[in-house]
Amino acid sequence: MDFATIKGFKDILPEEVGTWQRLESEARRIFRSFGFREIKPPLLEKTELFTRSIGEETDIVSKEMYSFTDSKGRGLTLRPEATASVVRAYIQHRLYQKNPVQKLFTIGPMFRHERPQKGRFRQFHQIDAEIIGDSGPLSDAEIIVMAMSLVEAFGLSGLSLQINSLGCPKCRPGFKEKLKSYLSQKAIFLCGDCQRRALTNPLRVFDCKVEGCKQVVAEAPSILDFICSDCEKHFKALQKHLDSSEVSFALNHMLVRGLDYYTRTTFEIQTEELGSQNAVVGGGRYDGLCKQLGGPDHPAIGFALGMERLVALMGKDGTSESSGPDLFLAALGEKAQERVFQWANDLRKAGFCVEIEYDPSKSLKAQMKRADRLGARLVLMVGENELSSGKGILRDMVAKTQKEVGLENLPANIKELMG
Numbered sequence: 001m002d003f004a005t006i007k008g009f010k011d012i013l014p015e016e017v018g019t020w021q022r023l024e025s026e027a028r029r030i031f032r033s034f035g036f037r038e039i040k041p042p043l044l045e046k047t048e049l050f051t052r053s054i055g056e057e058t059d060i061v062s063k064e065m066y067s068f069t070d071s072k073g074r075g076l077t078l079r080p081e082a083t084a085s086v087v088r089a090y091i092q093h094r095l096y097q098k099n100p101v102q103k104l105f106t107i108g109p110m111f112r113h114e115r116p117q118k119g120r121f122r123q124f125h126q127i128d129a130e131i132i133g134d135s136g137p138l139s140d141a142e143i144i145v146m147a148m149s150l151v152e153a154f155g156l157s158g159l160s161l162q163i164n165s166l167g168c169p170k171c172r173p174g175f176k177e178k179l180k181s182y183l184s185q186k187a188i189f190l191c192g193d194c195q196r197r198a199l200t201n202p203l204r205v206f207d208c209k210v211e212g213c214k215q216v217v218a219e220a221p222s223i224l225d226f227i228c229s230d231c232e233k234h235f236k237a238l239q240k241h242l243d244s245s246e247v248s249f250a251l252n253h254m255l256v257r258g259l260d261y262y263t264r265t266t267f268e269i270q271t272e273e274l275g276s277q278n279a280v281v282g283g284g285r286y287d288g289l290c291k292q293l294g295g296p297d298h299p300a301i302g303f304a305l306g307m308e309r310l311v312a313l314m315g316k317d318g319t320s321e322s323s324g325p326d327l328f329l330a331a332l333g334e335k336a337q338e339r340v341f342q343w344a345n346d347l348r349k350a351g352f353c354v355e356i357e358y359d360p361s362k363s364l365k366a367q368m369k370r371a372d373r374l375g376a377r378l379v380l381m382v383g384e385n386e387l388s389s390g391k392g393i394l395r396d397m398v399a400k401t402q403k404e405v406g407l408e409n410l411p412a413n414i415k416e417l418m419g
């Protein structure tokens with residue numbers, strides 16, 4: 001087909017939509033219980049917003065953004081993630097003036113020009129949550145507990161929470177120097193990209209998937225041995241809060257994450273079931289970002305859950321969307337069809353899910369067949385005789401029984417019959 005979807009982009013078909021809806025509504029329910037409010041930033045932003053926040057040296061900015069110049073010469077980008085946009089909105093609308101601590105979430109598509117593979121797409125969807133305006137370890141614990149509640153709400157097993165601390169501007173430079181000198185000794189074992197990264201942004205080497213680089217970083221110094229006493233206190237307090245919330249976790253000093261804005265806590269919820277794309281949730285603290293984007297010096301922490309990955313783990317369970325209509329209205333003849341159309345509208349206003357037949361020349365048998373295929377629970381049959389008697393025939397498609405129903409006040413009569 002000439003106009004098939006492009007590589008890395010896919011349709012979410014009606015059979016799958018039920019699972020997506022369940023995921024979104026569960027997320028909204030959980031977020032509400034934690035006091036989060038929804039925000040909907042645009043999908044297109046100035047390119048600079050992302051280069052400044054995510055970092056020039058990251059894979060996302062250096063090779064994965066869908067960027068273009070518009071007719072006015074402005075550099076624009078389809079958002080590769082939501083955090084930068086949420087923080088931009090927080091600054092632009094001075095959300096902190098009403099309440100310095102803002103708990104915000106957003107759900108929607110993101111775009112990254114990555115090599116598509118299992119669990120990795122070029123358009124994918126995130127459920128993203130951010131707490132902006134608090135620096136304490138309790139907000140780290142709260143956001144992690146919320147992320148865990150989200151994945152646990154779907155009964156998923158085999159997930160592990162990994163946490164790390166990347167330190168702060170006080171202690172990270174010391175670690176970076178140590179790492180740089182370690183990597184310079186091992187330069188011949190590193191891939192070309194990492195030889196460059198080792199000089200410009202050595203933490204990025206931890207992210208590399210090339211086997212030689214993975215072996216080098218396996219023996220690299222651990223940031224946890226370098227963080228300052230404030231960062232250590234913060235990280236220890238987080239662990240205590242997680243323990244008391246009965247959330248188990250593993251320390252992973254190599255968890256640096258693929259975005260440059262992180263400070264202190266980083267975390268991922270990983271699965272073993274999706275091959276190399278093992279992170280279902282990724283997040284962390286980004287205390288410097290708000291100021292870096294021209295806003296007040298407000299600390300923040302957040303996470304994003306990859307919806308495609310969670311849906312893949314949940315399997316196809318298209319409950320709500322695939323269930324059939326409550327009622328199918330079968331009309332025989334044009335006169336009946338005209339009335340049936342009005343009743344359908346009345347019944348829909350009363351809350352029923354109703355289907356009608358568009359072709360008045362279709363036989364009753366053909367209409368019943370269609371009702372059956374749609375999975376209709378009841379079929380109301382109306383022809384000339386029923387119109388003049390004021391009573392239609394209602395067939396229960398499950399029990400396979402029929403009874404008469406008064407056509408006047410149809411919604412009320414159907415409601416009564418359905419109990």
Ligand code: HAM
Pocket residue numbers: 080081082083112114119120121122123124125126128129130258259279280281282283284285286301302303304305306307308309
């Ligand atoms: P991220 O790790 O780049 O973090 O993405 C978060 C999650 O989005 C990943 O764990 C994964 O589940 C999903 N994801 C990322 N890329 C793809 C892809 N190409 N295909 C399918 N799923 C994908 C962020 O985006 C940060 N903004 C998270 C954050 C929020 N940090 C603080 N606040």
